[in-house]
Amino acid sequence: MRFITLATTAIIAATATAQEASDTLASVKGAREITVTRSQEGLHAVVEGSADDPAYYYEYTTKYSDNGTESGTWTLNLPFLSSGNEYKTKKKAFIMGGEVYAGSSIPTGDTPMSASFEIGLSRVLNGSYRFGTFSVDAGLGFGYVQYAVGGMGFDSDRQHLVFVPYKENSRDNSSRLRIFRVHVPVTLTCMLTSKVRLTAGAWFNLNFDAWASSSHTMGDIEENHTFKHLHQRILTTDAYLCAGYRNIGIYARYCPQSLFRNGWGPDFESVSVGLTFNL
Numbered sequence: 001m002r003f004i005t006l007a008t009t010a011i012i013a014a015t016a017t018a019q020e021a022s023d024t025l026a027s028v029k030g031a032r033e034i035t036v037t038r039s040q041e042g043l044h045a046v047v048e049g050s051a052d053d054p055a056y057y058y059e060y061t062t063k064y065s066d067n068g069t070e071s072g073t074w075t076l077n078l079p080f081l082s083s084g085n086e087y088k089t090k091k092k093a094f095i096m097g098g099e100v101y102a103g104s105s106i107p108t109g110d111t112p113m114s115a116s117f118e119i120g121l122s123r124v125l126n127g128s129y130r131f132g133t134f135s136v137d138a139g140l141g142f143g144y145v146q147y148a149v150g151g152m153g154f155d156s157d158r159q160h161l162v163f164v165p166y167k168e169n170s171r172d173n174s175s176r177l178r179i180f181r182v183h184v185p186v187t188l189t190c191m192l193t194s195k196v197r198l199t200a201g202a203w204f205n206l207n208f209d210a211w212a213s214s215s216h217t218m219g220d221i222e223e224n225h226t227f228k229h230l231h232q233r234i235l236t237t238d239a240y241l242c243a244g245y246r247n248i249g250i251y252a253r254y255c256p257q258s259l260f261r262n263g264w265g266p267d268f269e270s271v272s273v274g275l276t277f278n279l
Helices: 002-016
Strands: 033-038 042-050 053-064 070-073 090-096 099-108 113-131 134-149 153-157 160-164 171-191 196-218 221-227 235-245 248-255 269-278
Touching: 099 134, 113 171, 113 269, 153 171, 153 196, 153 221, 171 235, 196 248, 235 269
Parallel strands: none
Antiparallel strands: 033 042, 042 053, 053 070, 090 113, 099 113, 099 269, 113 134, 134 171, 153 160, 171 196, 196 221, 196 235, 235 248, 248 269
16 A cells, blocks of 8 residues: 555645656555546546544546647546536445544433433444545444433332432432444434535434433432343434534534333433544
8 A cells, every 4th residue: 555655645745746856745654545546637536534534535637738749737626516527436445434423412301310420432444436526334332321310319119210208318329221232323424524514314223222220329328229131122323413613523413212112111212422533
């Protein structure tokens, strides 16, 4: 790859000017893919992905002048405005990487559940199909979300998770609902510029483990209760939207489904907001 990078840089630099000293137009470390195409009009070089920016995109075009020499020009890649054959080449890729997310999950509706936090790795594996400035991605990841409860505790009635008031004169009251899940995000991304992207799609969540806990202190005695084997929905779906710049993004997700099956636990929907970081 280093040899290809040097060779491409040499081609671009050699054709940039005819009799003047060449200038460095771009320096890319760890380019993922480099394509150089020769036509009757000149040369066209495209660099996609770099070591510090997977979404990096750069292209350079040289055109032959009337006297047989080449004059170098570069074009700005903007969606819907570029012309030529750049959108006709389709690329497939399957990569191992990572996209970390961290934020807050906010229950909606009439519920004592309150906002808490979520964290995870949304893309451990990712398959991508690219066409021009767009890409369709399907990934696999995992995450953890925790909800707090305000003013109420948990109890279980034959595996039905219910809210109950804390005992009178109790202190240090705390109740939490925790979920481990596997994510399968399916998204469409548009590169608005070489560094700015907009992503929309759906996250399919496999909620494979959920449990609740309540604790309080009466006098000098601390009581803790854990409730497992809950009847959560195994599959829930989130609508997903993310705006990103280079390796950082701001995301929002909305889940229109309750985490629990009807009658087996708290009934609430959720909205999540936070940040993403591409590794």
